[in-house]
Amino acid sequence: MVKIFTPALLTAALVGAQITTPDSPLAYGNLTSLLDTILARGYINVGTTGDYKPFTYLVTNQTSLPDASSINTTHIGADIDAAQSLSNALGLPNPPRLIRTAWANITSDLAAGKFDIAMGGVSLTLARARSVFFSTPVQRVGKTACVRCADAAKYPDLASLDQPGVKVVVNPGGTNEAFDRANLKSAMIVLVEDNNAVYQAILDGEADAMISDRIEVELQARIHTGELCIANAEPFNFEELGYTVPRDIVWKHFVDAWVHVQLGSGAWNATLEKWLNYKWPAV
CATH class of the missing domain: 3.40.190.10 (Periplasmic binding protein-like II)
Structure with a gap:
């Protein structure tokens, strides 16, 4: 159907069109x-x-x-x-x-x-x-477990980490803690305020694992070659x-x-x- 514009309708259409003319600033422009x-x-x-x-x-x-x-x-x-x-x-x-x-x-x-x-x-x-x-x-990145190299074979996946007696250390307040609380129901979650000290806790035997972004775990494995290792080949999540x-x-x-x-x-x-x-x- 062909629409016929009366003078009144045409005027109204032109007035409405003025809202989007280049001379009119966008709402956030001011x-x-x-x-x-x-x-x-x-x-x-x-x-x-x-x-x-x-x-x-x-x-x-x-x-x-x-x-x-x-x-x-x-x-x-x-x-x-x-x-x-x-x-x-x-x-x-x-x-x-x-x-x-x-x-x-x-x-x-x-x-x-x-x-x-x-x-x-x-x-x-x-x-x-x-x-x-x-x-x-x-x-x-993606969440990855860092463990002592001597224990790497014991923790190939989340299920092996989520066992009674396993201590998973984490810094509070971030996505690492949120991931642990959502996925670990049997393991003990140990909070350490200083994120720089969590890996030392693993080295000292005070904890068994730390779950963090893969890139951080890779770096810690470089820093502590032969002592700390990546447990899981693929990240636990996206x-x-x-x-x-x-x-x-x-x-x-x-x-x-x-x-x-x-x-x-x-x-x-x-x-x-x-x-x-x-x-x-x-x-």
Whole structure:
């Protein structure tokens, strides 16, 4: 059927069409994005836990810095370098300001405006995605068990770990604890506040296993060659790491564009490999 427009209907249609003309700004065009705030401020606030090698590590008096000039003197790691790369991409005159957070507080601290972005091996979870935005993922991982090499054959899967008398150590508040509580019903879950000390607990015989992202377990196996080993050949689940930002779509789009360039150019892989090969302290 051919529709016939009367003058009145045609006028109404033209008035409605004016809403989408190029001269009319989009609804969010009049809003100030966090991106604008960061550019005006001159630096980026980065939340990081400082306890997740190879992504973020708080420098102590015992830490030997890399031979190459370190970008930051308080923290080191792949995502600390990435924070500076993001700052450079923004053209900011000042280095990133690193703000300590805890795994249990990442989303609440971000929502409270304590920092602009959380970096440091943050797992993408639906629970976190309810209150914050995630960037494009930078790394695919998955939960993997780290055990003493002498016991590796005893724990090939989750069922063998989830037995009475088995002690699984974990840092509280993050996806590692959430995974343990969801999947381990018979094993004893032992909480250790310092994520840097959990693997020492296995070495000392105070725990039998630690379940974490595969990349962290691989690094610990490198650091403690012949002492700590990966128990399961394939990760227990599917998981990705990325960066979290407040629910600001303009800022998220910029971060996504930067991540896209980092991945496509190979810069991220080069940075990660650098820190995987770094001579990390034992704890």
